[in-house]
Amino acid sequence: MRRKTVQKRKKSTCSVLILSTLAFLVIVPVGYMIVCSFQKETGTGFSLMGYYHVFLAEPGYLMKFWRSLALCLAIACGQTIVSCMAGTAFAKYRVIGKKVLFGLMLLFMLLPIQVxxxxxxxxxxxxQFLNSWKALIIPGIFAPFGTVWLTFVFRSLPGEMLEAASLDGANRLQNVFLILAPAARPSVITLFILSFVESWNMVEQPITFLEGVRQYPLSVFLAGIQGNSxxxxxxxxxxxxxxVTFLFFYHQEELMEGIGESIWN
Incomplete structure (x- = not known):
């Protein structure tokens, strides 16, 4: 018993050290960035001029932020809705060639984005969608990851739920958005967050599909401000x-639960 207790303590200590190291590597750059945001252009002393330039003097930064936020919300909402419907079809309904189609989606999901x-x-x-946000929104909405994710999640839900809902007069859309999606709420929210984060950080697609700095989202625009202070x-x-930080802390419980459900499924 003592040996087992000692081994458990060693494992817990090692895990704490590893997690603490990872947290340190993440927190230090963020903390350094926060400190630098209050510095003068000379690099010494306290100043709010950086916030003044971004929020008041040069509104182009905020415009990029709001435009990028609208773009990513459109992609995340669209992908979540489409994935709920497609995941229900793959998980609960008989579709001709369902296994072949699902296998192709798995294959496309595993391909690198550069391919x-x-x-x-x-x-x-x-x-004729190039040089417009359609080139980013439409491929993002129909990305295979969300469909594959929710297919496995919806398969774990009992089929009796849909049978009972159908007996009560529910149609297929109601089965998706009033029965299955609420039952798998943590996984659906997790998919929304992951889709938002992926679109918020995308770089290759805007550079390839868009022309002109004005159309670039914030993720690409940040690379062009290196000449500033x-x-x-x-x-x-x-x-x-x-x-991203707001979504994580606001939906932290659903995110952890949704990831846990996906691992079990």
Missing amino acids: TLLPNYILLDRL MAVQSVCGILCLFP
Whole structure:
């Protein structure tokens, strides 16, 4: 018993050390960025000029922020809705060629994004979607990850739920959004957050599908502010961190529960 207790303590100590090291590596750059945001252009002394430039003197930064936020919300909402419907079809209904289609979605999900850039570029060019946000929103909405994610989640839910709802007169859309989605609420919220974070951090797609700095989202625009002072760069970095940090802390319980459900499924 003592040996087991000692081994457990060693394992817990090692895990704490590893997690503490990882947390330190993440927190230190963020803390350094926050400190730099309050510095003068000379690099010494306290100043709020960085915040003044970003929020008041040069509104272009905030415009980029709000436009990028709208873009990512459109992608995340669209992907969540489409994935709920497609995941229900794969998990609960009989569809001709369902296994083949699902296997193809798994294959496309495993492909690196660099492999799919050229085919997507050709397709978007023929659809005349290039140089507009359609080139980012439409591929993002129909990304295979969300469908695969919710298919496994919905398979774990009992089929009797849909049978009872159908007997009560519910149609298929009601089965999706009033029965399955609320039952798998943590996983659906987790999918929304992951989709938002992925679109918020995308770089290759805007550079490939868009032309002109005005159309670039904040993730690409940040690379073009290197000529500004360190304070302005730090404030823009903090502004870029805000939506993701807010979503994480606001939906922390659902995020942990949703990831746990996906691991079990």
